[in-house]
Amino acid sequence: METRFKIQYKTTVKAPLEKVWEALTNPAIVKEYFFGSELVTSWQVGTPIVFQGEWEGQSYQDKGEVLEYEPNKRLAFSYLSNWSGKEDLPENYLWVCYEVSPHGTDTELVIHQSNYDQERADHSAENWDSVVSGMKKIVES
Template sequence: MSKQALTTKIDFNAPAAKVWKGVTDPELVKQYFFGTNLKSDWKVGSPITFSGEWDGKSYEDKGTILEITPGEYVKYSYWSSMGGTEDKPENYANISYRVTEKDGKTTLEITQDGIKDEATKEHSEQNWQMVFGGLKKILEEK
């Protein structure tokens, strides 16, 4: 069975630098990403972790920074402790964020691969829209 990928986009009335900061700054991420603690030094080969508590359960999701062009693009591998899969390479997905600005508006494009079926794909897309919709609200209020 082949895995699926998704791409979803969110537009911001904010400059690219603010949107980039919103996806990489732990203090901002914590505000809109369900209180998640993000840790990474944003260098290729470095770890990235997302930890916290969800529905009363502690979690630590993790991966590795695979590619980065600061301010524009980052791609990382990702495994979720809540996903019900073993922590082994074939269970990691790749997630990327691309930030592009045009005429004072910025588009954040999120891609995710390794999705097992259409229902999971729809759920993931809704989650990305909800999570980064929270960032949009924060950035556009300021």
């Protein structure tokens, strides 16, 4: 698994922790803010996780494996994007981790992700900003 070029995206969400966790793990909610992706997983450690759909007229299926799952605390998964151009080999998968913690009546969300190089890491940080902004609109309303 590729673990170099790590980024950390950190924000405060003005919503209770349980509501933020639900937005991160419920496929129906994820689809609303995550580029229309259909999330398919059981969240059982060792089982597959798939993000699939269509973007700008092209079908995609990003995949990985659930590595950690602690409800209302932390989850992690490996990740290989259809768009990466990388062969489906263990060393080409990235690492993604969501951590949530209470922050008064709000929730602190920290997303960690590895990447292939610094340019892609910078791009991932920008994407997380867009994705999380969409999630915030749903849970903060």
